[in-house]
Amino acid sequence: MPFLRSSAISRVEYNATTATLSIWFVQSGGPYDYYxxxxxxxxxxxxxxxxxxxxxxxxxxxxxxxx
Structure with a gap:
């Protein structure tokens, strides 16, 4: 699970089997899942x-x- 050096996004995960990208935002948390x-x-x-x-x-x- 990569952590990013970003003022907007703190970390991301990607599931290649389901093509789902999960994003944790600095301000609002998460995860938000994108399909x-x-x-x-x-x-x-x-x-x-x-x-x-x-x-x-x-x-x-x-x-x-x-x-």
Whole structure:
């Protein structure tokens, strides 16, 4: 479970079998689960210069989710 150096996201988990990305936010906690997320998007989040910007550009409002 990677912890991120981000002011927006504290940690993430990815389940490749179910393509579920779980995100814990600094402000609101979590986990928030996002479904049908390709592994490449998860890897992009891990390697992003800004995890918050990457989340807004590539994950937020693009995948079904719940908390």
């Amino acid at each position: 049908g997320v390709p592994q490449s998007v998860y890897e992009g989040l891990l390697g992003a210069r800004s995890a918050g910007t990457y989340y807004n550009d590539y994950i937020r409002d693009r995948y079904s989710s719940n908390r």
